Amino acid sequence: MIKIVGVRFKKTGKVYYFDPGDLTIALHDRVIVETARGIEFGEVVIAPRDVAEEDVVSTLKKVLRLATEEDAHKVEENQVKEKYAFEVCQKKITQHRLPMKLVDVEYTFDASKIIFYFTADGRVDFRELVKDLAAIFRTRIELRQIGVRDEAKMIGGLGSCGRVLCCASFLGDFEPVSIRMAKDQNLSLNPTKISGICGRLMCCLKFENDCYERKEHCRRRERSDANTIPAEMIEGPS
Template sequence: MSAVHLVQIGLLGTIGKFVAADRNAYVRDVEVICRTARGLEVGRVICAVDSAVAAEEHDGELLRRVGREDRAIVERLDRFRDRAFLACRKLLTERNLRATLVDVEHLFDGQSIWFYFLGEVSPEVESLTNELAEVYESKVKFRKFAETLAQGCGPDCGTGSSCGDCSGCALSGGCGVKKS
């Protein structure tokens, strides 16, 4: 079985090639946590790829299946994302800046928030989004948990062999890696 997968990630639905850290094969449409160049992101498995494609360069690492605790984190991030969207629109209006905000994306690790606009982004709009990013990244307060979110309680997190099925780690079973 292949440990390399095509995974759709991010708000824009980018498809990348990700190596499974646990060497497991994941089935189509399973939600997973991936480490990308941007940070930790939630993705959806499209398919496993064959060994010829797997040998090519990849876009990151598939860390684990999305678990219960991960889902709770995603819901919390979605609430902050919605608030950041409304705050950005309000500030654009208050500062009389001509920009069309399309959407906001908060990465799973809480370390990055992305604002998407139509067309060119002026320096004033960029400054405004930097202000908002600082406000909402500090509100989410996940920075200190980023490493645990990425690694769980150890290298075998989720397999049951490191900590009794992760009942003691910050993910409390959330890493949910299932051996195929």
């Protein structure tokens, strides 16, 4: 068995697993961990637990330490820097007349990299933009193109139900949603009624889909049983 702990870096982001080592870690503790993109600050959303070795896909990185108030203050400072970086990047995009929409900016915890998230209809040549940003901020710059569902998750908003978007409030990962789900639930196939503000099929179509699938399976089994002729009716009495 291997001990793991689940850490989330954003409010509704994906949960990543780490090795807690000998540290005493509890649910909702804030920790400092090493990730593929550097040192990061996150919150424990799955308390330490033992899992089978075969359930661990790759080697787990260790939790470096519990976060301090100084670390939390540094995160707040980075958030202020992100707002400034957003304004600067937006001006540069306008100057270069690039066909892209800036969605969000994120500093890594150690400020070794700034990630600019954007949407665009196609590929964008942003090499000159990267040069300008690198000259201004003097750190590593990454421009990452995202989809419309990720944009809705980052920006947030209200769905047609009047509630905060599922993706922005509790959904960690996007699951595949198909028009078949709407048909099985006898919903209107009008795109404006089954699409979210992102323009894609609403994520909530997936929530009750399993129930409808089980219900349809039971109906098919009942029809199959009704059409089956008992063996004694075919063979006759013995």
